[in-house]
Amino acid sequence: MAALPQYDYIFAITCIFSFLDAWNIGANDVANSFATSVSSRSLTMKQAMVIASFAELGGSVAVGSRVADTIRNRIIDPHLYDDRPSVLLLVMMCAIFGSSVFLSIATRNGLPVSTTHSIIGGIVGAATASVGIGKVSWGWDGVSQVFAAWVVAPGLSGVLGAGLFLVTKKLVLTKTNAVRNAFYTIPFYTFVTFAALTMLLAWKGVQTQVELTATQVLVAIFSVATGATLIQAFFLLPYLWRKIVAEDWQLKWTMMWRGPWLLNRPPPPTPPPGVKRVNIKDYYRGHLTADELAYVRASETLLESIQTSDTPSDLFKDDQPILPPPAVSPPQTPAAASPRSSSEFIPPRPPGPWNSLPVLGWRINRVLLRGLEKDVVTLQKRSAVLSWDIEDMHSRAPHYDNRAEHMYSALQILTASAASFIHGANDVANSIGPFATAYDIWRTGRVETSVGVPVWILCFGGGAIVLGLLTYGYHVMRNLGNRLTLISPSRGFAMELASALTVLMATRMALPVSTTQCIAGATVGVGLANGDWRCINPRLVAWIYFGWLITLPVTGLLSGSLMALILNAPRWEGDRG
Numbered sequence: 001m002a003a004l005p006q007y008d009y010i011f012a013i014t015c016i017f018s019f020l021d022a023w024n025i026g027a028n029d030v031a032n033s034f035a036t037s038v039s040s041r042s043l044t045m046k047q048a049m050v051i052a053s054f055a056e057l058g059g060s061v062a063v064g065s066r067v068a069d070t071i072r073n074r075i076i077d078p079h080l081y082d083d084r085p086s087v088l089l090l091v092m093m094c095a096i097f098g099s100s101v102f103l104s105i106a107t108r109n110g111l112p113v114s115t116t117h118s119i120i121g122g123i124v125g126a127a128t129a130s131v132g133i134g135k136v137s138w139g140w141d142g143v144s145q146v147f148a149a150w151v152v153a154p155g156l157s158g159v160l161g162a163g164l165f166l167v168t169k170k171l172v173l174t175k176t177n178a179v180r181n182a183f184y185t186i187p188f189y190t191f192v193t194f195a196a197l198t199m200l201l202a203w204k205g206v207q208t209q210v211e212l213t214a215t216q217v218l219v220a221i222f223s224v225a226t227g228a229t230l231i232q233a234f235f236l237l238p239y240l241w242r243k244i245v246a247e248d249w250q251l252k253w254t255m256m257w258r259g260p261w262l263l264n265r266p267p268p269p270t271p272p273p274g275v276k277r278v279n280i281k282d283y284y285r286g287h288l289t290a291d292e293l294a295y296v297r298a299s300e301t302l303l304e305s306i307q308t309s310d311t312p313s314d315l316f317k318d319d320q321p322i323l324p325p326p327a328v329s330p331p332q333t334p335a336a337a338s339p340r341s342s343s344e345f346i347p348p349r350p351p352g353p354w355n356s357l358p359v360l361g362w363r364i365n366r367v368l369l370r371g372l373e374k375d376v377v378t379l380q381k382r383s384a385v386l387s388w389d390i391e392d393m394h395s396r397a398p399h400y401d402n403r404a405e406h407m408y409s410a411l412q413i414l415t416a417s418a419a420s421f422i423h424g425a426n427d428v429a430n431s432i433g434p435f436a437t438a439y440d441i442w443r444t445g446r447v448e449t450s451v452g453v454p455v456w457i458l459c460f461g462g463g464a465i466v467l468g469l470l471t472y473g474y475h476v477m478r479n480l481g482n483r484l485t486l487i488s489p490s491r492g493f494a495m496e497l498a499s500a501l502t503v504l505m506a507t508r509m510a511l512p513v514s515t516t517q518c519i520a521g522a523t524v525g526v527g528l529a530n531g532d533w534r535c536i537n538p539r540l541v542a543w544i545y546f547g548w549l550i551t552l553p554v555t556g557l558l559s560g561s562l563m564a565l566i567l568n569a570p571r572w573e574g575d576r577g
Contacts (some may be wrong), residue, residue: 011442014093017100018435022461023116026468030426031477033420035115036492039481042409052420053466059424060462074142076127080446085447088091098559112476113547114514121552125560153513154521161498161522162336162529173400182407192283195213238262244403248275279407284399293395309400397486410487415496422503423515483535485527494569498522
């Protein structure tokens with residue numbers, strides 16, 4: 001039974017905008033974790049959505065509550081509202097409103113912003129309108145961390161990303177035996193990734209009362225990372241060796257469970273005509289080298305000059321045409337209009353009026369699953385105001401052995417999953433922190449020093465995040481991919497691992513950093529590690545940074561204006577005499 005039933009409507013509005021805020025986190029922030037994997041073709045959009053759904057929910061439910069407490073308490077002292085807890089309930093509603101509205105606008109325009117700083121700005125604005133600007137914690141333990149994060153988060157992740165890629169490039173990708181060297185580095189990077197995940201679980205803590213000593217934490221980290229690496233070495237490495245190094249074109253991925261016994265397979269026979277020995281994705285498909293781009297553009301220039309010539313007679317020399325005459329083709333019969341293409345996820349529109357149950361169900365299905373059908377790599381190639389010269393930018397980045405890149409594809413999937421799990425642990429608190437405070441006040445009628453976050457609230461936020469990713473995640477994902485720099489599996493792996501390590505260190509220090517800033521900084525760092533600053537899109541970098549700078553003031557203005565309007569609005573007393 002609620003202690004403040006007279007404010008049920010405030011809590012109901014808070015629930016609605018909390019869901020919208022979490023939905024926008026999925027549509028805006030979760031795209032950061034998988035934009036690199038989808039852009040490099042390591043994962044399809046459908047595969048990324050499935051992995052992200054489980055990783056985000058797992059991270060939010062397992063370890064997602066402590067940062068929520070950090071964001072709620074460090075910006076404003078909740079005990080300033082001890083005499084009027086209902087006002088703090090209103091503060092949380094206005095903060096979530098300001099954050100969700102701004103995120104909706106940013107996501108609609110494809111602007112990757114910091115959802116962490118969005119909710120912080122909302123709390124700052126609503127608190128300023130209620131208790132005054134002097135009561136807001138502007139010191140290092142409060143809002144100043146946001147300003148520092150504009151430099152620290154992207155800077156640290158950029159340095160880590162550049163360092164990881166430079167080590168990989170110098171020791172693996174540029175060597176003669178790049179494929180074998182890549183194979184031998186997989187266990188090391190796997191160990192580092194699982195060690196980082198175990199550190200998060202041990203330091204941040206699952207919802208238990210178990211306290212671990214430093215020795216126990218180190219033993220747990222080493223044991224889990226070693227065990228996971230051994231499992232991967234037992235199943236994945238023999239499969240990769242047979243498929244890539246031994247060029248076993250008959251090998252199926254379902255044979256991976258055989259483990260080291262795959263090494264006893266006889267040498268593969270000569271493949272029939274039209275069958276490749278190593279049947280893997282071309283991770284550089286559609287990305288030209290500098291020589292290829294120069295040839296293509298020279299050909300286009302020559303063709304354009306010929307087609308726009310003012311003297312058609314110049315096309316003939318000694319009565320012989322330089323160019324053959326155009327072929328004459330018979331008139332074509334107009335083809336019948338084909339129905340809109342469908343897929344396994346979205347079937348064709350059923351017959352019937354728009355308000356019939358089958359058509360309504362089809363429309364709902366189309367809205368919920370349309371994000372799965374988007375080709376993000378193709379969308380990234382479309383011209384846009386912030387696209388820069390993508391072809392030239394990509395041509396300046398070196399192209400490495402496609403087989404070595406395939407080795408890092410598996411690592412990139414692993415690091416993307418880890419980054420998504422850490423994102424769920426870190427960023428689900430953005431929408432859940434204020435919502436948990438509002439729920440506790442509405443339920444108890446008191447302002448508590450520490451508010452426990454129920455599992456159902458974490459599931460509520462995690463579910464909304466997943467729904468946002470499924471329905472609209474592609475919109476921001478296309479901006480943080482190949483439009484920013486060329487992404488291949490080796491580069492994407494370095495970006496994701498650097499971002500995850502940065503968030504991990506921030507989580508250990510209980511700092512509410514933004515995963516958007518971490519992955520953007522890592523992407524720029526890896527792009528610069530190519531050796532040419534023109535390998536990145538400076539226009540898009542400036543646009544992303546502009547979004548970070550306006551996040552806190554805009555959300556603060558939205559929430560503060562609403563809070564001031566409600567608190568100072570005229571009251572209808574009923575009896576006017």
